[in-house]
Amino acid sequence: xxxxxxxxxxxxxMTVFLIGCNTSGNEETNTLPSVSDKxxxxxxVITSKEGEPMTNDEIKYYLAKIEANLTVxxxxxxxxxxxxxRFKEFAEADDGKPFYMINLIREHQEPQYPANWQGExxxxxxxxxxxxxxxxxxxxxxxxxSSMFGVNYAYPAxxxxxxxxxxxxxxYLINYPNRKAFMELxxxxxxxxxxxxxxxxxxxxxxxxxTAGELDAKEPFSDSEPMTQEEVEQYLAKYxxxxxxxxTGKPLDPKEVNLxxxFAEADDGKPFYMINLIQEYDEPNYPENWQGEKxxxxxxxxxxxxxxxxxxxxxxxxxxxxxxxxxxPAVVNSGGDFExxxxxYLISYPNRRAFMELxxxxxxxxxxxxxxxxxxxxxxxxxTAGExxxx
Numbered sequence: 001x002x003x004x005x006x007x008x009x010x011x012x013x014m015t016v017f018l019i020g021c022n023t024s025g026n027e028e029t030n031t032l033p034s035v036s037d038k039x040x041x042x043x044x045v046i047t048s049k050e051g052e053p054m055t056n057d058e059i060k061y062y063l064a065k066i067e068a069n070l071t072v073x074x075x076x077x078x079x080x081x082x083x084x085x086r087f088k089e090f091a092e093a094d095d096g097k098p099f100y101m102i103n104l105i106r107e108h109q110e111p112q113y114p115a116n117w118q119g120e121x122x123x124x125x126x127x128x129x130x131x132x133x134x135x136x137x138x139x140x141x142x143x144x145x146s147s148m149f150g151v152n153y154a155y156p157a158x159x160x161x162x163x164x165x166x167x168x169x170x171x172y173l174i175n176y177p178n179r180k181a182f183m184e185l186x187x188x189x190x191x192x193x194x195x196x197x198x199x200x201x202x203x204x205x206x207x208x209x210x211t212a213g214e215l216d217a218k219e220p221f222s223d224s225e226p227m228t229q230e231e232v233e234q235y236l237a238k239y240x241x242x243x244x245x246x247x248t249g250k251p252l253d254p255k256e257v258n259l260x261x262x263f264a265e266a267d268d269g270k271p272f273y274m275i276n277l278i279q280e281y282d283e284p285n286y287p288e289n290w291q292g293e294k295x296x297x298x299x300x301x302x303x304x305x306x307x308x309x310x311x312x313x314x315x316x317x318x319x320x321x322x323x324x325x326x327x328x329p330a331v332v333n334s335g336g337d338f339e340x341x342x343x344x345y346l347i348s349y350p351n352r353r354a355f356m357e358l359x360x361x362x363x364x365x366x367x368x369x370x371x372x373x374x375x376x377x378x379x380x381x382x383x384t385a386g387e388x389x390x391x
Contacts, residue, residue, distance in 0.1 A: 041065050053094040054180050062183040063088055069192035076114040076196045087186065090331045094179040098212040100324060102344060103172035106204040106335065113200045128201035135194035136185060143181035148173040151383045158263040159256065159380035163338045171275065171383055204335030210344055213322035221271035221350040232264045235356040242365035249287035249369045267352040271385040276345035279377035286373045301374035308367035309358060316354035321346040
């Protein structure tokens with residue numbers, strides 16, 4: 001039976017609703033026209049029904065409402081043209097179907113309000129985010145939106161093929177019934193009045209919509225004993241021995257080995273999730289001198305790799321919570337981070353030893369060439385495992 005993954009604790013539950021738009025990062029001295037100076041913005045007569053895409057009139061209404069609401073005097077920051085364009089592209093791609101929103105957050109150390117801000121100021125980042133969440137939560141609840149889960153980043157990436165991206169602090173996955181529900185939030189008055197607190201607490205935000213997948217959550221894992229230093233050294237030696245250029249088609253990057261070492265040495269024996277962000281090639285890209293099996297399509301290449309890895313993962317108790325496809329560019333990208341991903345997976349591991357067991361397996365070494373052929377970029381980030389509730 002499928003289990004639902006939920007976030008326990010009021011504080012974390014409230015803070016999962018972290019949505020915002022790009023800002024200039026500095027308070028603006030010139031003011032824009034206030035809402036009262038603009039023409040009255042009325043709902044369109046004809047609106048979309050449940051399961052239908054938004055109409056063009058609805059999209060125009062939401063964009064006009066957002067632009068009218070998010071003024072400098074009301075939010076403390078300027079709404080950048082790039083932000084409004086991203087909202088427009090997001091709304092125009094509406095298909096009326098449910099979706100998930102990936103939320104990646106970098107926090108400030110201390111609340112950062114505009115120097116000329118005369119409204120309420122939170123004393124801590126947590127308080128700032130709570131003020132924002134308190135305003136947004138009722139809107140989202142009424143629309144049928146919910147948090148799949150939220151977790152804190154505890155560690156840097158364990159695998160990165162070269163993407164320039166700073167470490168994140170938090171990761172959330174929000175379930176929306178449709179894109180209209182998200183636009184309703186952005187256009188609401190409580191959101192406009194509270195967004196300054198999000199800006200004060202969160203330094204960077206990256207929001208990317210993905211298809212709504214089937215969540216397959218199992219019983220939570222128990223803690224285990226951390227790896228010893230001797231075990232870590234043995235795993236690393238085996239990993240480097242197995243992944244030779246002759247066997248995999250490409251030399252092993254010393255930076256990759258160093259990332260894996262840091263990951264293994266930070267083992268606490270506890271379960272964790274591995275975020276997998278993937279950018280695919282258009283066609284399989286095998287080494288020119290590769291004499292082994294070659295897949296004809298990227299999908300076939302990934303299937304060859306998965307066929308080898310899944311039995312290893314099953315033996316250790318690891319499994320995929322879900323995998324989804326990205327459905328468009330980021331809706332918000334205030335940090336200018338890489339956003340051209342194709343797929344997102346979340347893998348549940350009972351401990352770090354289970355992941356190391358995968359890396360040193362002979363079947364993994366024989367099949368990794370197919371992953372290299374199918375995936376252009378890969379970013380793996382371990383995060384703390386969220387709480388699982390069994391209904």
